[in-house]
Amino acid sequence: MSTAQARPLLTDSPAAATQASFPSSERYAAHVDRVIDGFFLRSKRRAAVLGESYLLLWQTLESNAAGGKRFRPQIAMMAYEGLGGTDLDAAAHVGAVFELLHTALIVHDDVIDRDFIRRGSLNVSGSYRDIAQTAGIPIPIAEHRGMSVAVVAGDLALAGAYRLIDHCPIDAVLRARLTDLIDEAVFASAAGELMDVDFSLGATTPSVADVIEMERQKTAVYSFEKPLQAGAALAGADDDVIELLGEVGRCLGIAYQIVDDLLGVFGDERETGKTTLGDLREGKRTVPIAYAATRPQWASITSRLGQADLPRHEAERIRALLVECGAQEYSLSLARDFANRAWETLYSPRVPPALRESLRAVVASVLRRTR
Amino acid sequence: MSTAQARPLLTDSPAAATQASFPSSERYAAHVDRVIDGFFLRSKRRAAVLGESYLLLWQTLESNAAGGKRFRPQIAMMAYEGLGGTDLDAAAHVGAVFELLHTALIVHDDVIDRDFIRRGSLNVSGSYRDIAQTAGIPIPIAEHRGMSVAVVAGDLALAGAYRLIDHCPIDAVLRARLTDLIDEAVFASAAGELMDVDFSLGATTPSVADVIEMERQKTAVYSFEKPLQAGAALAGADDDVIELLGEVGRCLGIAYQIVDDLLGVFGDERETGKTTLGDLREGKRTVPIAYAATRPQWASITSRLGQADLPRHEAERIRALLVECGAQEYSLSLARDFANRAWETLYSPRVPPALRESLRAVVASVLRRTR
Numbered sequence: 204m205s206t207a208q209a210r211p212l213l214t215d216s217p218a219a220a221t222q223a224s225f226p227s228s229e230r231y232a233a234h235v236d237r238v239i240d241g242f243f244l245r246s247k248r249r250a251a252v253l254g255e256s257y258l259l260l261w262q263t264l265e266s267n268a269a270g271g272k273r274f275r276p277q278i279a280m281m282a283y284e285g286l287g288g289t290d291l292d293a294a295a296h297v298g299a300v301f302e303l304l305h306t307a308l309i310v311h312d313d314v315i316d317r318d319f320i321r322r323g324s325l326n327v328s329g330s331y332r333d334i335a336q337t338a339g340i341p342i343p344i345a346e347h348r349g350m351s352v353a354v355v356a357g358d359l360a361l362a363g364a365y366r367l368i369d370h371c372p373i374d375a376v377l378r379a380r381l382t383d384l385i386d387e388a389v390f391a392s393a394a395g396e397l398m399d400v401d402f403s404l405g406a407t408t409p410s411v412a413d414v415i416e417m418e419r420q421k422t423a424v425y426s427f428e429k430p431l432q433a434g435a436a437l438a439g440a441d442d443d444v445i446e447l448l449g450e451v452g453r454c455l456g457i458a459y460q461i462v463d464d465l466l467g468v469f470g471d472e473r474e475t476g477k478t479t480l481g482d483l484r485e486g487k488r489t490v491p492i493a494y495a496a497t498r499p500q501w502a503s504i505t506s507r508l509g510q511a512d513l514p515r516h517e518a519e520r521i522r523a524l525l526v527e528c529g530a531q532e533y534s535l536s537l538a539r540d541f542a543n544r545a546w547e548t549l550y551s552p553r554v555p556p557a558l559r560e561s562l563r564a565v566v567a568s569v570l571r572r573t574r
Numbered sequence: 575m576s577t578a579q580a581r582p583l584l585t586d587s588p589a590a591a592t593q594a595s596f597p598s599s600e601r602y603a604a605h606v607d608r609v610i611d612g613f614f615l616r617s618k619r620r621a622a623v624l625g626e627s628y629l630l631l632w633q634t635l636e637s638n639a640a641g642g643k644r645f646r647p648q649i650a651m652m653a654y655e656g657l658g659g660t661d662l663d664a665a666a667h668v669g670a671v672f673e674l675l676h677t678a679l680i681v682h683d684d685v686i687d688r689d690f691i692r693r694g695s696l697n698v699s700g701s702y703r704d705i706a707q708t709a710g711i712p713i714p715i716a717e718h719r720g721m722s723v724a725v726v727a728g729d730l731a732l733a734g735a736y737r738l739i740d741h742c743p744i745d746a747v748l749r750a751r752l753t754d755l756i757d758e759a760v761f762a763s764a765a766g767e768l769m770d771v772d773f774s775l776g777a778t779t780p781s782v783a784d785v786i787e788m789e790r791q792k793t794a795v796y797s798f799e800k801p802l803q804a805g806a807a808l809a810g811a812d813d814d815v816i817e818l819l820g821e822v823g824r825c826l827g828i829a830y831q832i833v834d835d836l837l838g839v840f841g842d843e844r845e846t847g848k849t850t851l852g853d854l855r856e857g858k859r860t861v862p863i864a865y866a867a868t869r870p871q872w873a874s875i876t877s878r879l880g881q882a883d884l885p886r887h888e889a890e891r892i893r894a895l896l897v898e899c900g901a902q903e904y905s906l907s908l909a910r911d912f913a914n915r916a917w918e919t920l921y922s923p924r925v926p927p928a929l930r931e932s933l934r935a936v937v938a939s940v941l942r943r944t945r
Contacts, residue, residue: 246761253765253791260768311729315722338777351686351771354725355764358682361729362760365736369753375746382740389733390617393726394624397631400722406709420624 228277234295235276239268239302242363263330264356268306275301275430278565282434282448285558296371297437300364300385301430307360308392308425314350314357315400327353361389377437384433388425395421402488405509411493415457423456444553451562454545455569461538462572464489468522469531483521484513490537491530498528535573542570599648605666606647610639610673613738634701635727639677646672646801649936653805653819656929667742668808671735671756672801678731679763679796685721685728686771698724748808755804759796766792773859776880782864786828794827815924822933825916826940832909833943835860839893840902854892855884861908862901869899906944913941
């Protein structure tokens with residue numbers, strides 16, 4: 204493993220990094236869209252037989268699945284092509300599994316967080332809450348109705364993820380390997396969601412390591428580790444390369460989540476589409492917050508954190524305190540360390556140069572978020 | 575199809591029917607328990623690696639899965655043996671899929687119904703609500719925490735159902751057939767749950783046919799139709815027999831649900847373990863209620879129905895009105911008709927006598943509930 208070789212990426216100019224970003228995105232996206240569109244088309248046809256309402260649920264779920272960047276399928280396909288795979292339709296099938304899994308998990312996560320909006324649009328809970336409210340149903344009942352339908356919708360997306368793999372023409376051994384990886388993703392994300400629910404009760408103050416472990420299980424495993432590994436498994440990669448890609452995904456995923464924590468407090472709302480008040484009002488346990496809890500400024504932070512009606516100037520004060528106590532700098536540097544570790548792992552002699560080249564843009568884009 | 579031949583069952587004395595009930599239950603249960611215990615043992619081992627809390631979640635889910643009668647696996651195995659199948663372990667695997675699916679659906683159904691108790695014991699939501707409450711968390715937050723954990727637990731059971739089929743050593747064609755059947759079960763139960771959520775808003779008064787359709791999709795498909803069909807598919811049955819068993823399951827499942835509706839209002843609480851106030855206080859749209867909505871007594875019923883604090887004497891008045899308007903008798907007779915139709919369908923010449931004999935006890939037990 205050579206840090207000297209890794210250096211070129213780290214000194215890339217932002218412009219170069221932007222150019223390097225996801226060169227295959229559009230080519231991959233077309234394949235993935237075809238798989239996902241096909242899944243929803245089949246499902247909507249079947250749903251229509253059971254009635255208008257069920258068709259509407261599938262349409263709502265489809266539009267919730269449509270907003271994303273198809274990030275997970277793309278990295279699965281990068282790993283696949285980087286390891287010599289040529290059947291992009293098969294790779295798109297495997298990638299789409301993680302996209303549907305992502306849809307299932309965010310729909311249920313929004314139920315758990317009582318969120319009715321995602322990325323500036325109504326989610327399943329929000330759409331159905333509004334339909335009920337428009338029909339004259341009182342707000343608490345309308346909200347519960349929205350969440351109830353979202354529980355059902357998430358179940359359908361989760362079942363859909365397992366189903367997609369059945370439509371992929373692969374042999375039994377490979378199918379077993381892939382379903383194991385999907386299962387590990389579901390298993391981990393449930394563990395992470397449970398940790399998150401426990402943290403949100405606020406009974407304890409989790410350490411930075413606890414928060415990283417939660418973020419890894421809840422998001423990094425199904426968003427980075429398993430898509431990379433599934434793409435590699437589909438390409439027929441050796442076990443040691445698959446294992447190594449797990450490590451790359453783990454580091455990348457953690458880096459990505461730490462940056463997400465920072466953007467949730469310090470981000471540009473116009474760019475992220477996410478308010479920088481939400482996490483502070485919720486009192487969310489993030490890496491910068493967990494770090495700040497070990498600093499003298501914590502008393503001033505914790506007295507403000509988690510107020511549902513936290514005013515903007517008080518949020519500004521928390522931000523200043525997070526900078527002052529070093530939580531912002533610490534988190535940034537930790538994210539950079541993890542991204543660099545991912546990059547260095549890719550310099551293992553076991554990694555074919557084509558794979559390294561293929562994933563270079565992903566590491567670069569995560570690193571770019573730390574600037 | 576001969577109604578004359580069907581008669582012997584219908585004139586069975588209750589005692590004879592009891593003796594005939596599920597002769598293979600214990601033999602089947604041992605196989606099913608082994609599969610389900612194995613699934614939870616593997617899951618708990620894996621969960622323990624991720625921490626105590628996750629292990630506790632799996633233990634809670636396991637005890638929620640343990641309370642049932644293993645009814646769904648049993649009828650799958652009856653269909654399998656009745657069609658000449660001899661590998662009871664494989665049949666138990668397939669049956670256990672429906673048991674885990676059942677666990678997933680009731681855990682999520684309880685979230686939707688805001689129930690914290692099932693069959694007299696705390697469900698997942700209730701267990702986790704109580705843990706939070708004991709730790710000093712205020713009730714509304716503790717309740718939401720319970721429901722949040724139940725969303726996660728239901729997801730794990732649903733994923734587990736899809737996983738179990740992977741551990742069953744069968745060929746690819748059969749696996750595809752079985753996963754299709756499981757998928758149809760999930761697809762239907764989501765449609766039924768959605769109808770139920772819509773009915774519960776009380777904006778419309780569903781007809782008897784609407785309620786039957788809801789109950790069929792929500793419960794009968796995954797509890798009767800698909801387990802019977804999956805058992806038959808595993809035994810290598812012809813498509814026409816599989817289709818016919820779907821019809822048997824549909825009729826039996828609807829009969830079962832109508833009786834359930836009646837027991838929810840008129841049942842013996844000591845026998846059913848279920849309060850006869852719940853459905854009335856909730857204003858649940860059931861077959862007897864949908865029938866009553868077409869009768870002159872409806873005004874007196876609807877003015878009482880759906881009051882969260884409905885007193886016992888008012889519930890007694892609704893019961894009297896349901897009897898007076900003929901809703902009880904109508905529902906009973908409808909249930910009997912469906913059970914008889916199931917029995918007559920089993921007299922098709924395409925059904926081998928061994929299968930008919932095997933399912934005789936199931937039909938008898940459903941019919942017995944109508945007495």
